[in-house]
Amino acid sequence: MAEAAVAGNGAEAKMRVWRGDASGGEFRDYTVPLQEGMVVLDVIHAIQAMHAGDLAVRWNCKAGKCGSCSAEVNGKPRLMCMTRMNTFEPGETITVAPIKTFPLIRDLVTDVSYNYEKAKTIPPFKPKPKEADGTRRMYQEDIDRVQEFHKCIECYLCQDVCHVIRDHDDNKPSFAGPRFFVRVASLEMHPLDTDDRLEFLRNEAGLGFCNITKCCTEVCPEHIKITDNSIIPMKERVVTRFYDPIARLLGALGGKKS
Amino acid sequence: MSTLAIDKRTLRQDTWWLEPMLVVLGLGAFAVYSTWAALQNGNYYAAPYLSPFYSPCLAINCEHVSVPLFGSWYNWSPAILILWIPGGFRLTCYYYRKAYYRSFFWSPPACAVRDAASGYSGETRFPFILQNIHRYFFWASLPILAFLWWDAIIAFNFGGSFGIGLGTLVLIANAALLSLYSFSCHSCRHLCGGGLNSFKTAPGRYKAWGIITKLNEKHMQIAWTSLVWVGLTDVYVRLLAHGVIQDLRFI
Known part of the structure; x- marks a missing residue:
């Protein structure tokens, strides 16, 4: 060839x-x-x-x-x-x-400003207070998981291929797209972050629109496992918060924020 | 937007339709066979082997009773009592969702190929919002797995004496593959440790999450292998029960 x-x-x-x-x-x-x-x-x-x-x-x-x-x-x-x-x-x-x-x-x-507008809606990193010695500590095993998300180069190929907005223009106001689910996942899983974005994910960001057909993962040039490592874990956290009465009853399954 | 020539269903020229077609054939064949087999209400037990489609067998009228929960009034197929659990588990599974949304709903049929339907609300509304109960099916699948392992263990017992037949190995492989499928589930991964923000404080759950993560990467392959195997296991027991074939005995 x-x-x-x-x-x-x-x-x-x-x-x-x-x-x-x-x-x-x-x-x-x-x-x-x-x-x-x-x-x-x-x-x-x-x-x-x-x-x-x-x-x-x-x-x-x-x-x-x-x-x-x-x-x-x-x-x-x-x-x-x-x-x-x-x-x-x-x-x-x-x-x-x-x-x-x-x-x-x-x-x-093309005019990709949709993505910049969506980026502005994400609640920013909100670190916990410094420890007594004036520093903040993170551990390698906690950083390993979010490191993958930081590889994103914002080419917006995942946003382009996502059928939620590619084929349904009317969903654009209510859907943030895979790139921003990766962004939110990197914040939500961050060991120092204290903010809670689950309500944001479910409502404003429209996580429920995703039907996990994985095209975002297929096109990612950085080979970020967008669906398996960010979208599905975020869906599971949303389930714990909003759709799982037993987990709510136990109250402890979702870590610091749930 | 008037982009004219650009606005086709797809500009892809490769055989994007092949994968959804194969999935329709594979899942369709399994759905047809398993429905047929579940409604047979017979030939699902060939001592000492119980078909996984009928396990645990919960009615007094069972050919091989696992737990007699339903009295003699229950005359329908005992498979119906149990198959909704593995069925619901697979129906709400993150992998199968991808597979059937693409193949059966064409939403989308393949990447960068336009959705069949003009409107779309994903999993935000009924009925697809029910996908969120996946983890309940995960929990429910665990006792079923215990019964399948029990079936595999009693498959060594040939009328009171120890033995190993081909069916014993088939049942062991079936229990093993279905266990791998259940434990490689995305919900399991979350429940083991994915929901935590700091692994440092939970080393046990971190380790479990690591193992499940490795398994989870193969969830699709395990899903297909275990699906085919559980079907073949039923076929094997059914053929034995019908007397079409004889069990191969090693010991």
Whole structure:
């Protein structure tokens, strides 16, 4: 598969890229020379250089860490900079479209401010008072669990793929999305945090909308187990608080905040 | 939003429909077989083996009584008395929810493929809000597991003398797989220690949480393996009871 895609043998990348804005547009075909080691973002840059100087694309680090170049490559939400060209069949036409869930600005660029608005609604970290010697202590086993959540690069691919808002625009006001369930989980499980976000999760953040179909986990470029390690544990804490009369009676199953 | 050509059901070109189709076939086949087997009200015991679909057998009229809770007035299949527990456990399981929401409800059928229904309220309303009772089914599954292990132990007893048949091994594997399925459950993981914010103060629960977490990573694989195995166990006992096959005796 990869042999045809190496430098010097005249291999070409056939691309079908979305061109247009919120008022309309179309897919346009471009062909550019393919070189060894290219990723989709390189090909988009080659199209800019050779055929379409006005092709709008948001990008920054080219290393899978800034979370800017999210797009839908052959219909799958991906980071363009982390999608290698040699993973496609030689000669295959590769479709590149903007992420679907957010309003289109132009070409491959969307307005992701929905996410920034949701971020503002999350009750912030509220640490417990310092100990007598003026410090706060955390233990490794408590940090290990939340460390995973801190890998998030905010590419919003999970938000894009989540069908709750991708296919149902009307749910946007009442649903925060997987990225912010990860954020809330990192705070709720934090050994020093004292705030309680379970009521927020159930109501404002709309955790109940999630039907755990795990697409967020499938697309995460940082391989955060969003569903198993943040959403389901948060659902279980919400169950303890609101749906489990026996746990409420016992009153002790949920740790410090439940 | 008028994004026209972009606004298709999906732009995916791979065989995204394959996985939901296989799940429909797999879960559908199991649902049909288990319903049929549960309604047979017979041929579920071939001494010393009791089919897991009928265990524990709670009626006086059972071919093999585990606990005689229901008197001779009860004439329906004793499987009905018990199957709602493992059935409800699997129906509300976080893995099976993913599987059937995708395959049967097309909500969504696959990632980045549009939902079939135009409206969506997830698990915020009846009936899906009932998924929140999953942990009760987890608790209820534990006594069932104890009975299945008991069935596996008495499967060594061939009319008073010790023996091992193929059925003994089948029942042991069945009890083991169903135990793995129950203990790898997400609710179990939460109850063991996931609900804590600090593990430092609860080293025992931290250790339990660690073990369950490892198991939980394989919850899907265990769910399928145990599902197929429990079905095959019933098939094996049923074929023995019908006299279609003879049990292979090792000892």
